[in-house]
Amino acid sequence: MFKMSNEIETSLLIIVLDVNPVQRIIKQETRILTQCLDSTIVFANAHLMQSSNNQLAVIACHSDGAKFLYPCEKPVEIRQIDGQYEKFTMVERTVRQQLQQVINEISLDKPLNGESLISGALTMALCYVARLEREKIAGEKIYSRILVITASNDSATQYMNYMNIFFTAQKMGIILDVCSLDQELTLLQQGCDITGGNYLKVPQLSGLLQYLLWIFLPDPNVRSKLVLPPPVKVDYRAACFCHQELIDIGYVCSICLSIFCKFSPICTTCHTVFKMPGPIPIKMKKKKKTIDIVH
């Protein structure tokens, strides 16, 4: 008759929005950033619309840093002006206001860097989830996921950070979804695969909202019931620690598992000293070993 349980299920969505002004598609057509923002806000509200227990956080990141847009420390006082649900109006206004601040704060003195600090924003998201987990009331269950919306390239310079984030997320049971607007992102794709999230490179930017609603709106536990695009084959190449380039075959430190594209006698990560590789010493060792066993 009645479902009686003390369990409260909360679904938390954290959106990481890349607002770096030097992204290729934004440089070509500045309007695109506004369009992406509109779609993102509608998508965020659509998430809140699903259930009264759903929660939302939005983080913006650019080349110099990342900042929470929503929830905001000092919420704005609003009255409805039209038929929109109060809470949605609040999300929309807060995100727009805060984003304006973020963009104004980008300093123009330094040359702009094309690489966004997505890993920084992801770390903030993980910390936020950890805090909510700590503060939750007895009997509450939080299902968290992170959605990255970006048009910049994932560079291998953040390789280590990414890998740490992916495995932490996996351990915390957080799902990472990635929506790429411009190019295939091999590194973040690995993250989706590791944490069980969806990856999509949007084929047509004009349909961004519809793609978001289709693929990224359903909760992970509902996704299995729906038909979503099949997962693409993930490129699992690692980036070397010396030049941050993706490589197929390389050298791995036997102590700390750091990856190098060229042999170096000292591991730069853990400072282990390796012997020079050569065919003769190996043979000698083998001989010695067999003798040892005989004795």
Added chain:
Amino acid sequence: MSNTISGKNLLRPTGLQCKNLQEYLKSRPPEVLNKLYHNPPICLAVFRELPVIAKHYVMRLLFVEQPVPQAVIASWCSKLHFEEHQKVVLILNELNVWKEASIPGGLPGWILNTTFKKNLKIVLLGGGKPWTMSNQLEIDSKPRDVAFLDSYALERWECVLHYMVGSQQQEGISADAVRILLHAGLMKRDEADGSPVITQAGFQFLLLETALQVWYFILQYLDTIEARGLDLVECLTFLFQLNFSTLGKDYSTEGMSEGLLTFLQHLREFGLVYQRKRKAGRFYPTRLALNIATGQNKPLSRDPEKEGYIVVETNYRVYAYTNSNLQVALLGLFCEMLYRFPNLVVSILTRDSVRQALKSGITAAQIVGYLQQHAHSKMIEAGPPILPPTIVDQIKLWENERNRFIFSEGVLYSQFLSQTDFEVLRDHALSTGVLIWQSERKRTMVVTKAGHDDVKKFWKRYSKGSS
């Protein structure tokens, strides 16, 4: 020759039926439904109560302007969950959220109800007219905080509950509220002096969680709303605006119709809204009004007032950290009280005490539900399961003890003049599958009530033919 045995039995508890929003709306005529969909808050409430897959369908169709082939929509759901898809289709049809439309190729398709779509878009994206209560207000000179509103709402609501159990602890409630309680069958007029006394259903009502109580009460109130000369659509819309308002914020009563203001006063009495004065021009919604229709997905309750207070141990002892007479009285429905201290009541669950409760129509599920719902946070932390499984099982076993009879309504045939008469009639009843019980020795048989007419006709024909 035939006697009707009433199958309406006394033992079987009549469960309190509390409809959820969906069932309530389905039972409304389609015209009313369409009128309701003209209001954005109702569309949002309906959307939230849809099954998850239905929500997904609606979201994907929200920005599509033409009908979509049914086969295409079916392909959105995985084949393994086809049954769920069919259920969802049924619900969306029944609620009139979408309707069938043919596509230029002749294929059957679905298109979202235009009114519903338009208003759901307004909720999500903006546009349209503002909600009635959102007029600009000057800043309240004495703003009320969330804690105050919570304690106010609780106090008002407990007033109703106290009245039901007849405790003299609190002030009385208005005649209107009493009328609703009587209408809902939660109380009835005492035969001796005409004063209202609590019914079986009333006890079951007391064991529900507060949110469900409020919703049940409001449903009953809505039933009587037209008799009061209020407009159902207007009141429902207002109710859902409250549902989606923000706790601790004040709203304006400006521009509200006379009917709505009356409605507001009723809500005020039950603690759903707070108003300092009747003509204050502003009101604060309380936690009771928020998330009123969310039957299944319970709202978050972080308020200390509602914190659990019951500890159940495997030795059947129940400790309740409370000094509220109401809560003690409720526990007393199915527990035997042992000791009472200023802040603690010790009681024990016994077979007798639980059977006493079962006899008065309370079900085992309700008892377990009540204990679970008010479990102390230490119990929740130790869980799951929150309650000791042995206790839960035992309460259920005690209930099953009482369910050894199956009752079926029927008509008794007896005093046959000859064995052949009896056998002919019995065989006929047996062949049509309406025989419930028969005894050859006593020449007695019982047929189902539905089969009675047919058997009677057959008997008349038979006795005419033989005589």
